[in-house]
Amino acid sequence: MTDHAITPARLLPWTSAEGKSCYLLTDGSGRLSRAADAIESVQLCMADDLLDHATDMLGDERATTGQLRFLLTRMSEALTDVRRIAESRGARLLAYADAGDDTREDKGH
Template identity: 45%
Template sequence: MTPNNELRLLPWSGPDGKPCFLSSDDDNSLLSRLADNAEENQLGSGAAVLAHALEALTDADADPDELRLLATDLTRALQDAIRVATSRGRRLPYPARRAPEGHGPRVPAPPG
């Protein structure tokens, strides 16, 4: 099971749009690997949409309908990235999740 006995937020929603969770002691289970692959695909797709957006924003003659579609794709990619980050963040060891507001995870001081 994930650290702190938390359920894993899966990178897809149920038919009603509600989040899906996984309870497993095996991070290498079939469903865990499927979720890992889905997350990687979502992040890869997001990177591709971002690259397309960077190109489109430099085109002064970009079609408004194409830009609207691009905004929709960027929104979906951002939602996916936030879901992946949330899922992975919940699986971090407990102390790293309690960083002060506005700061990154706590990193232990180097030995010595």
């Protein structure tokens, strides 16, 4: 085995025009990685904002069916984004944990 750790493919926080998942092979320090980090941050903030908005709307008896349907549509989109972020980060954590296990085995630990 070489001294270089295997870098896992990163699931990006967007899809192709055809709706397919996009991946990036990177060490995590490049321009595209930083762009993906920024987009993930925006997506997580948007999800937080939607949760706050949902709390307000659910407490408002005047909220209409149309308003609630619009909110649920946006929340569904946000949940899809958050699930993609969790999947991406979880896969990277597992890959790094596996790489750490290989390193300990190589050193006789």
